[in-house]
Amino acid sequence: xxxxxxxxxxxxxxxxxxxxxxxxxxxxxxxxxxxxxxxxxxxxxxxxxxxxxxxxxxxxxxxxxxxxxxxxxxxxxxxxxxxxxxxxxx
Amino acid sequence: xxxxxxxxxxxxxxxxxxxxxxxxxxxxxxxxxxxxxxxxxxxxxxxxxxxxxxxxxxxxxxxxxxxxxxxxxxxxxxxxxxxxxxxxxxxxxxxxxxxxxxxxxxxxxxxxxxxxxxxxxxxxxxxxxxxxxxxxxxx
Numbered sequence: 094x095x096x097x098x099x100x101x102x103x104x105x106x107x108x109x110x111x112x113x114x115x116x117x118x119x120x121x122x123x124x125x126x127x128x129x130x131x132x133x134x135x136x137x138x139x140x141x142x143x144x145x146x147x148x149x150x151x152x153x154x155x156x157x158x159x160x161x162x163x164x165x166x167x168x169x170x171x172x173x174x175x176x177x178x179x180x181x182x183x
Numbered sequence: 184x185x186x187x188x189x190x191x192x193x194x195x196x197x198x199x200x201x202x203x204x205x206x207x208x209x210x211x212x213x214x215x216x217x218x219x220x221x222x223x224x225x226x227x228x229x230x231x232x233x234x235x236x237x238x239x240x241x242x243x244x245x246x247x248x249x250x251x252x253x254x255x256x257x258x259x260x261x262x263x264x265x266x267x268x269x270x271x272x273x274x275x276x277x278x279x280x281x282x283x284x285x286x287x288x289x290x291x292x293x294x295x296x297x298x299x300x301x302x303x304x305x306x307x308x309x310x311x312x313x314x315x316x317x318x319x320x321x322x
């Protein structure tokens with residue numbers, strides 16, 4: 094897969110699925126306008142971000158998600174629980 | 184993260200109303216069907232209610248937010264940015280109580296806008312495990 098053939102979206106999702114190398118991703122980001130330093134920092138963020146879900150627009154269903162205490166409920170449910178706790182003085 | 188204190192005209196309002204207004208301002212930038220991909224959550228936040236709820240939770244939990252945007256570049260309808268953020272965990276974050284400790288986070292964001300200029304997708308990359316550790320007051 095050549096860097097020229099990759100959109101940034103494809104490069105990011107491919108990198109996260111280990112189908113695209115770090116060099117190819119940096120090349121795609123650089124072609125999209127990133128500086129070398131900016132691209133490297135961006136890749137570092139991706140490397141540290143194991144749990145970022147892939148939304149419908151990005152098109153990948155292969156990223157495994159890890160549930161945690163923070164992630165186990167919907168956002169609305171958690172916020173409602175928080176408000177109930179506040180009201181109860183907890 | 185969004186700082187409700189950034190609007191000095193709202194300074195005289197009570198904190199809850201200021202947060203509500205700040206969320207409304209922030210959410211005006213999002214399309215109705217927007218999707219936010221945040222590593223803190225297992226699934227994408229879809230639609231304004233879910234996204235707004237999370238923005239509000241951040242505002243309740245984190246104060247004195249300082250955002251340092253580093254490299255930023257555009258490609259078509261996408262904006263990429265690297266950032267560092269600090270703030271005080273001075274309020275509860277959902278079911279996690281305040282630690283009254285400083286939060287530090289660095290990461291990157293990709294924002295995609297539609298033809299009307301509204302955000303349709305926002306994807307964040309940062310170390311969510313580190314964020315959870317900080318929110319839980321662990322080293």
